[in-house]
Amino acid sequence: MNPFTYARAEQAEDALKLAEAQGARFLGGGTNLVDLMRETIERPQSLVDVTGLSAAIEETSAGGLRIGAAARNSAVAEHRLVRTLYPVLSRALLAGASGQIRNMATLGGNIMQRTRCAYFYDDDGSRCNKRTPGQGCDAAEGFNRYHAILGASPSCVATHASDMCVALAVLDAVIHLRSPRGERTVPFVDFHRLPGETPQVETVLEPGELILTVELPANPIAKRSTYRKVRDRSSYAFALVSVAAALELDGGKVKDVRLALGGVAHKPWRALRAEEALRGREATPENFRAAAGAELIDAKPLRYNAFKIELAARTITAVLQELAEEAQ
Amino acid sequence: MSLKSAAMKLMQKAIEHAPDSMMPGGKPDPLITRKHGIVGAPVTRIDGPLKVKGAAPFAAEFEAEGLLYTAVAFSTIAKGRITSLDTSAAEKAPGVRLVMTHKNAPKLKPTPMFNTQPKAAGPSDLPIMQDDSIHWNGEPIAVVLADTQEQADYAKSLISATYKEEPAVIDFDAAMKNAHEPKTILGEPPTINEGDAEAALSAAPNLVDKTYTTPRHNHNPIELHGVTLFWEDGELYVHDSSQTVAQSAWTLAEVFGLDEKKVHIWSPYVGGGFGSKTLWQHHVLAAAASKMADRPVRLVLSREGVYRTVGGRTTTQQRVAIGADADGRFQSLIHTGVAAMTEHNDCPEQFTFPARHLYATKSFLIGQKVADMDMLANTFMRAPGESIGTFALESAIDELAEQIGIDPIELRARNEPESDPTTGKQFSSRNLIKAYRDGAERFGWNSRSAKPAARRDGEWLVGMGCATGTYPYYRMPGGKARLTVSKDGFVTAEFAAHEMGMGTATTQTQVVAERMGVAQQCVQINYGSSDLAGVFLAGGSSQSASIGASIHAAHTALVEQLIKLAGSKSPLHGLDADDVESRDGGLHTKKDPSHGESYAAILRRAGKDELSVEESAPPPMELQHWSMHSFSAIFAEVGVNTITCETRVRRLLGSFDCGRILNPKTATSQFRGGMIMGIGLALMEETIWDSRKGRIMNPSLAEYHVPVHMDVPEIDVMWTDIPDPHTPLGARGIGEIGITGVGAAIANAIYNACGKRIRELPITLDKLM
């Protein structure tokens, strides 16, 4: 670990001021950043602890929910309104990491967590464009069972590892950001980027810009939503494939649907094509499967992850079927 | 054949044909028949409270004046030379006291390699930081000593190295092309055969012939490998986490050119070993650096450091072929294959051992080779060989049973041998079929449908499978114990053995109490130090037997001396050790239990505070005389998800035949722990090996999957408790057998659940899709 200074901010203004220092980084629960600092993959010169900023979970005037970036993952997961209005979010959170990590991890940190690609972590032994731009990618031809099937580029095939973010993608969440230049909002689905030629730029967050809150709009469809994570052991493993979905039926037909995938791309993958293919259609397993196919048509397998395409299709179908059965 | 090996062969034959009575264990241990004693009681771990309170100090917790902390830098290529090693920034970093590399390291002899000499514990015979050559990806290239751990870690990150790479053998498939037979497999011939097994196979009306592969596994004891050590007056003192204290002391003495008495290894508490807490480079590096810096040193490997420098279970490819007649009787049994190894170690992963002793067969061909690779020396890991060997063999048995159309337990019963199928020796004790029958009944085996995919529970297909587990009985040479009895009736037993959490301290307290005929509260045992008597290996499931035999020998010697000491005024006068037994705090004649005298009385009359003897156990000749093995029948019920192909174990039962169980409580933990490791072996454990670089890519417990609580169902264990008449106390070791058979039982259950045979471990969901 490199030497660094530490300061704790109580207000967003303080945080932004402190973050103007050379090489400053915000610190949430530290469950990701501190690990990466230990591996010297991240080398901040100063840390600005933002766990003292808003951790509130409150209803908005529009009937939605606003969650402070410092809210702990476990606090969000167990919140009554989250569980009743946005069950997919609670379930996604509980599917992630372990109880101890969720008690530390924050909403902001979870959104900003970095990939678990083994080559990214292996800073002295492997090449990684994300870690050292231009160096090359050892994952593309290497051990890539966990890697992307959608939206990858020759420079990076890593996935975004968060479960929570897959739920946020499905909930049409909006992120509130603040920088010395002012505040702005970004739709959650536009927050993370695909790797392209610059896999080191993972989000649209500017240097020194702070995540303040995440807002979940009121949406009745979210009440019938769920999350399913497929993994190599029962708990404490990253998703091979995960599916977040919400469904509303009208008779036997799909009135509205939201679908997002985890474990398949450099960002939480909102499955707009599949949604499009389903609206107005009969809610049948065949149609669900066909919609999954429409989403995965561009999927490109790597050497060890071809199974993810079929796995994603099956899981999407099963999750939608489960929601449809609940609705009927 | 050389004269020496001819003489050895002759000797071996003599032992095989000698009368039973001449063997150690030829006369059953009298304690076997003693009922209702403390041996066999479910005594709670005596070190438990200390550990729960955090009051048991582990190796990395000892303080020392002026202690320096260590960080180790590792190579990132598999083979070649270091062309530059820049340590200048590290040397200037705050708190740094020393950066040791091949340029300034003291001259060190290589570690004598395990198995080459009685006390050798070297993981390999490679030089340690003596020149610029690199032998595996992850080899230590620099050691930083600093005032704090953080300073050492930071300074290490400033070290940069460049290399000239040389062609390396790092792909197992490529290495297998040059596979060769090692001289021996742990002393056994690499290949044995009888009849023409290939011809018998092709002629058999029923046959299976399959290839199985198993991956590398890494050791992950919760306590990281570490030492706190210092030099004083030319002697080396090491707080270690060790399962080989005496061997490590001797080996370190060789490396530093010292008398072995000048190296002291202390290791009373060990946070898990499983075969990995032996001697590795970090011991030598820490001792060398401490010598150079003239300061005490603590070196704790990081978790990544353990993956890079402490070997694990090697990868194998195995062929199992069985030909059977119409009734299922084996005409041919073939188990062959290759394990990856290095040119610098001798750990061939004895996966063909189970096939050598499990089944009667008309002909057999059993043999294994090694493929040399440029990698970290692999090592022992809980049931090396038997764990993955039973996966292949017992999967094949299941396939054959299905083909013939008989129950797999019945198939095993039909091929149960009268005597050892490959050596012809008598079994010392073998009750495998009873273990099967008992286990089957408790598990509800008869509710299993022989047809796969017949049982559904919602999204899940549910199936049952079973498999045989087995592990040899070992007792190691070199066992010795000191027994001391004091005039207040207290007994102290001392031996250089190990407590790694298995319960050794507790069970051996029971054993000493029973042997001496005193209450458990009157017994103190001292262990975990190379300064104590004997050479023990907490490995090969041998330690209980080795200690048991040593205490037995010391007890006999002590009784003889006590009788002598008792003198003519004693009721014991003129008696032989054989005529008396230890009971009720003293010696009593076997004929008339009321006739005797307490230890305290004997010592007081003789005016002595205590009497102490040290005695060696007889050499373990019984191993050559009988075929001595433990057995188990493992039953598994699994669910395979029809959508995602995730497999979850629903129930697991182990029915064990391991001789007499000394302490059902600690034994249950050993069995369960082994079986949990078996779940990992079956479903998830795998070291990710990048064969382009020979580099381990998941050196972390986040990415290297072992079972979490939710992966582990209720595990039922039971045992025959039939004493082995030829072992101390009738017990056989139980540390390793738990993992054996589990892989195949789960694989067979998966087949029964969903109709898919997976012959490649671990059975992850992608293989089932």
Ligand SMILES: Cc1cc2nc3c(=O)[nH]c(=O)nc-3n(C[C@H](O)[C@H](O)[C@H](O)COP(=O)(O)OP(=O)(O)OC[C@H]3O[C@@H](n4cnc5c(N)ncnc54)[C@H](O)[C@@H]3O)c2cc1C
């Ligand atoms: C062993 C292990 C297993 C895990 N398994 C899972 C899993 O299965 N599923 C899953 O989803 N996750 C998993 N995680 C990841 C875990 O969810 C993240 O580590 C956690 O959410 C990060 O939150 P944090 O508050 O600790 O972030 P930190 O580590 O503190 O920070 C992470 C990043 O967020 C930035 N940041 C923090 N707050 C803000 C803010 N307000 N504004 C802008 N930037 C900010 C930091 O600068 C840093 O770059 C696992 C982690 C570990 C260690």
